[in-house]
Amino acid sequence: MDLCLTLLLICLCSQGTTNAEVAEDQSIPLVPLIPLIPSHPKDNETANPANTTESSNQPATIATTTDEEEEEDDCQLIGRNPESLQAITAAIQKLGVQLLQNLEITPEQPNLILSPLSISLALSQLALGAKNETEELLMHHLHENTVPCYHQSLHNVLKQLKNNDVQIATRIFLRQGFEAKQEFVSESQRLYDSEPAIVESLQQINNWVENATQGKMTDFLSALPPNLLLMLINAVHFKGEWQAQFDPRFTSRGVFYLDDMHMVDVEVMEDAKHPLSLFIDNELEAQIARFPFMKMMSLLVIMPLSGQVNVSSLSAKLNISDLYERLPKERAVQVKVPKFKLEYSQELQDVLTKFGLGEMFLNPNLAEIADGPLLVSSVMHKSSMEINEEGAEAAAATTVVISRASNPIFHLSQPFFFVLLDDVTQVPIFMGVINNPNPGAPILQRGEFGNKDKVMFPIDKDHMGSFGSPPK
Missing domain, CATH: 2.30.39.10 (Alpha-1-antitrypsin, domain 1)
Structure with a gap:
């Protein structure tokens, strides 16, 4: 029997609420986002300032197009260099250790199991939709401004992981009638292969999760979250056998x-x-x-x-x-x-708040996703892991709920x-x-x-x- 390692990450969006409502329903602070280093259009505005003086005799529209193309090419080159890879790896390692460091062990849950890769991917895709202080806060906690062209660099890391037998799936689920900004949807699709789909039923989402985790996680959601606008979902799956199996x-x-x-x-x-x-x-x-x-x-x-x-x-x-x-x-x-x-389940609002992401749950600026107030209301993580004679098998799911010798x-x-x-x-x-x-x-x-x-x-x-x- 082959063994699997799976992780899932979900981001749910719903209408923002008043501060009073947040105070009643939220007890967890938000994580600040840091501006993404050029890998999508709003980053490219400052990615290559040297190009601003080029082609002075050309029409403005042609010069702008050339600058954007050159900036995108620059980011693709930067995103592939070994230094960017090492910085992404170090950032994901650090995030995982920080989460473990701040999670509490209890008699009911004496073990901790989570996926730093999935959580980093979820927060990174959320950062695509963030602006100003919220983006700065997220990006600070994702990589501390150490990775130029962050999104492109992470995109290249994900491609390399997929080549090494790690399965990564992402999806955007949208409430019927809700329109996210096209730039956010297209950049999510380009950088993270996150296809949009309209939410039709609870079973539709649970079936996607089950398929993405190779059947290791069924009935992931017990009900659709109230005021649902948007769900960002990612699943990471690994299946492998020991080089030297146990008899x-x-x-x-x-x-x-x-x-x-x-x-x-x-x-x-x-x-x-x-x-x-x-x-x-x-x-x-x-x-x-x-x-x-x-x-x-x-x-x-x-x-x-x-x-x-x-x-x-x-x-x-x-x-x-x-x-x-x-x-x-x-x-x-x-x-x-x-x-x-073993299995593990934990609401992550408290731990994310402990190391500085509390603002994400209180008053985030997610204007790149859609106009109007949006609110991250919870981050739930579930995971399981099995070790036996043949290898290792694991599954995990994370939901980020955005309401508005x-x-x-x-x-x-x-x-x-x-x-x-x-x-x-x-x-x-x-x-x-x-x-x-x-x-x-x-x-x-x-x-x-x-x-x-x-x-x-x-x-x-x-x-x-x-x-x-x-x-x-």
Whole structure:
């Protein structure tokens, strides 16, 4: 059975409301947008000022056309250079880490799984419709003004990812009778392959989501949002197998250490001589391991030696591309990896507000989408991920609602941070923290019987231990 990685992103638009109504319904601040660097017409106004003095003897209309064509050509060249690729990769990595850093872990949801690529794509397409302070705020948080011709650069990254077996689908759903500005629609289509369609029914949207996620996400919406004007949807899907698969005959019951006092029962895949790139990073105080897929994709695992994943502490030192470049040659390693199938669901307004995007939910300027007040009212993210002997499978959906010697050993048996990334670009497709790969199972307490036999005792199912070191 092939395994898949899927992500979906939806943007819904509806009529703007009064500030009083927003105050009652919204508790989340907005994210500021930063002006897009030339990749669509409003960017090109300042993309190539040197051309303004050219062809002084030509008619004005001819000179303007020439300037626009030259500016577009310049952006296409800039968008393809390695520096732009690296800057886009760094920006998506940073956004993913910021989101994880600000999301809270709860006993009900001890794990975090999200797609930085999908969320970046959603906010980027939204930025196409933003103006002035809102655009500046979004673009600041998307790339901190480090990427010239941002949209064209992201467009080229998406094309490269698609060539590396990542499936990306986008769509604009419009309410019957609502007309978005043609420039926004055409630029969305040119840069992000986002075709417009009229909303006919809830089932129509859910069917699109299900098809875009290869059947991994059904009944995505339970109802159409009220006052719906516009939905921006994107889905990211990856399907792959490990280069070195695990033999199901050697999968057995094992334990995953939540901390030095508590553990949980899991199914553990095992291989006595698994080819693995593995090293210890002293600064991160963590083991780093790479599990490659068949077609230029990898699962990069960062397991702190302390047994505790502190994303805030990691983020200050974490450079995913640097870790990837420092991976040594593969060698035979005794490997144990837990099988798991996990789900995650979270409203992202609070976390986006925490790192500065609160204004997006209060009073955004989305005048490039349509005239009149529009309002982003929520950002919901849902995701799932499965790891088994054959490979990895994941799905995610995000809705943005706009109302108006001996073999070394690597046992993945305690909390870890993961990044599923493209090997060529190092763009993180999925990212997360696994603190408990079997949250539905009773938590066990470790005890001693004499000095040799280990005994596990069930504890209160509502108990949630802190994340410390596993037993020595």
